[in-house]
Amino acid sequence: AEWPVKVKNLYERILADLLPIDWDKTSISVITNGNNQRRINKVMALAYLGKNYLWAASPLMNYSSTGSREYNREYAQKAADAFGELLNLVEKGATQYELVSYDKIGEVFYSYGQNGRMPGLTEVIFRGPEWDPWQNTRYGLALQYVPTPYHPDGGGNNLSPCANYVNYYGMANGLPIDDPESLWDKTHPWKDRDPRFYNDIVFDGCLITDNYQNPLPNIELFTSGASRDINTASRTGYSLKKFLHPTCNRYDDGWGWSPQFTIGISYLRLADVYLMYAEAAAQASGSPSGKSAACQLSALDAINKIRQRAGVENVNSKFTGNIDSFMSELRRERAVELSFEGHRFNDLRRWMLIDKPEYANKTSVEFKRTGDFDPAHPENNAVSGYHEEVIVSRSYSEKHYWLPLKKSDCNISAEFKQNPGW
Known part of the structure; x- marks a missing residue:
C-alpha cells in the first residue's frame, strides 16, 4: 500500500x-523571463515532497497502513526535513519567496487596478489555474463573497461563514475565545479579536463600502437584521471579505472591467509551508520544540512566525507543555490563517476528525444590538442574548475519510478494492 507514496516522493x-x-x-529562460511564476521549480518540488510525506504520516494514512491512529514518526521526520530544507533557503533569502507584510495580505488573493496582474506577490508558491477574465473578475468568484444586498444586481450567491468556524478566530492576545483567560466577552463578542478576524470577516455593524463621501447604513447582521434574510443575505450572522477589495460592492462600483479586479486563490502558499513544517516537526519529535536538522526553526517558532506577521501574540505557554495541547492550537492556527482557501476538508479527513459533531454541526450566531451603537468602531458595540444555533448537521461517518472510487474501475479486477464504506 505504501509503494505509490514512495514512488511519488x-x-x-x-x-x-x-x-x-x-x-x-x-x-535558458530568457524568452520567458518575468513570466515563470507557474513553472515548476525547486521550491515547489520541496514543498510538495514535504506535503506528500506529511499526508503519508497523517493518522488517516497511518491507520490505513498499520492500524494505528497516531502519526507515523518516520514519515513526519521526512516531511519536516523537506520543509526544513525549503524554509532554510527562504530564511536565508536565497529564494524569490517570502511572507508578505500583513498590510499587503489582500494582494496574495486578488489584484485591483493592475491590468489583471496575477495575485500572490512573493508568498504564493503554486498558483491555481486562471480560467479567463470572465470567471476571475466581477462576474465570477467575486460575487460570492459579499452580502447579496451589496451585489451590483442584488442577486447571486453569498458565502456565509458558519459561526462555529468563525469562533476559531481567537483574541489578539493569542488565546482561543473559549479559554477562561482570553478576556472574550459575549456582550462584546467582536472586541480585541485576532487582527485576521477584522481582515477576513464581516460582522454586525461593519461598513463594507468604501464610499465615505456618501456613507450607507452599517450592515445589519443581528437576528432579523436587514442582512439576515436566509434567501438573500447571511444565514449565519457573518459574511466573508478575505478575497475582496474594499470597493467591490454596488455602491463603489469596484467590480467593473476598468479596475480589473482579479481573484486568484492559490493551491499552496508559504504560510501553509510554515504551518505544515510546524506540524511535521512536532509530530516527528513528539514536542513543540522539535525541529529538522535542515532548519533552525522549531515547530513553535514556525507557528509563531505566522502569528507575528498578523499581529497576534505567540502561542501561550499553556499549549506548549505537550504535543496534544500544541496540536489543538496548530489546528486552530491552520483554520484561521488558511481559512476558506480549500484546505479544511482534507485537513479534517487526514486528522480523522470530519465525522466528529463539533465539526459536522454548523451554527449561526443570534443576538440583538444593545446600548449606544458606534458606526465608526463596530468592534466595540455591545449585544445581548448572544448564542449559537445549529442550522446544518452534516451526516459524515468514517467512510467519508475517503472518497469513493469509480465502480467501473473497481470492476476491472478483484484485487482493485473499493474504499472502505463505499
Whole structure:
C-alpha cells in the first residue's frame, strides 16, 4: 500500500535536486523571463515532497497502513526535513519567496487596478489555474463573497461563514475565545479579536463600502437584521471579505472591467509551508520544540512566525507543555490563517476528525444590538442574548475519510478494492 507514496516522493525528490530555485535567474529562460511564476521549480518540488510525506504520516494514512491512529514518526521526520530544507533557503533569502507584510495580505488573493496582474506577490508558491477574465473578475468568484444586498444586481450567491468556524478566530492576545483567560466577552463578542478576524470577516455593524463621501447604513447582521434574510443575505450572522477589495460592492462600483479586479486563490502558499513544517516537526519529535536538522526553526517558532506577521501574540505557554495541547492550537492556527482557501476538508479527513459533531454541526450566531451603537468602531458595540444555533448537521461517518472510487474501475479486477464504506 505504501509503494505509490514512495514512488511519488522519489519523483518529487529528483525534481527538487534537478530544478532551479528561480527560472528567471537561469540562462535558458530568457524568452520567458518575468513570466515563470507557474513553472515548476525547486521550491515547489520541496514543498510538495514535504506535503506528500506529511499526508503519508497523517493518522488517516497511518491507520490505513498499520492500524494505528497516531502519526507515523518516520514519515513526519521526512516531511519536516523537506520543509526544513525549503524554509532554510527562504530564511536565508536565497529564494524569490517570502511572507508578505500583513498590510499587503489582500494582494496574495486578488489584484485591483493592475491590468489583471496575477495575485500572490512573493508568498504564493503554486498558483491555481486562471480560467479567463470572465470567471476571475466581477462576474465570477467575486460575487460570492459579499452580502447579496451589496451585489451590483442584488442577486447571486453569498458565502456565509458558519459561526462555529468563525469562533476559531481567537483574541489578539493569542488565546482561543473559549479559554477562561482570553478576556472574550459575549456582550462584546467582536472586541480585541485576532487582527485576521477584522481582515477576513464581516460582522454586525461593519461598513463594507468604501464610499465615505456618501456613507450607507452599517450592515445589519443581528437576528432579523436587514442582512439576515436566509434567501438573500447571511444565514449565519457573518459574511466573508478575505478575497475582496474594499470597493467591490454596488455602491463603489469596484467590480467593473476598468479596475480589473482579479481573484486568484492559490493551491499552496508559504504560510501553509510554515504551518505544515510546524506540524511535521512536532509530530516527528513528539514536542513543540522539535525541529529538522535542515532548519533552525522549531515547530513553535514556525507557528509563531505566522502569528507575528498578523499581529497576534505567540502561542501561550499553556499549549506548549505537550504535543496534544500544541496540536489543538496548530489546528486552530491552520483554520484561521488558511481559512476558506480549500484546505479544511482534507485537513479534517487526514486528522480523522470530519465525522466528529463539533465539526459536522454548523451554527449561526443570534443576538440583538444593545446600548449606544458606534458606526465608526463596530468592534466595540455591545449585544445581548448572544448564542449559537445549529442550522446544518452534516451526516459524515468514517467512510467519508475517503472518497469513493469509480465502480467501473473497481470492476476491472478483484484485487482493485473499493474504499472502505463505499
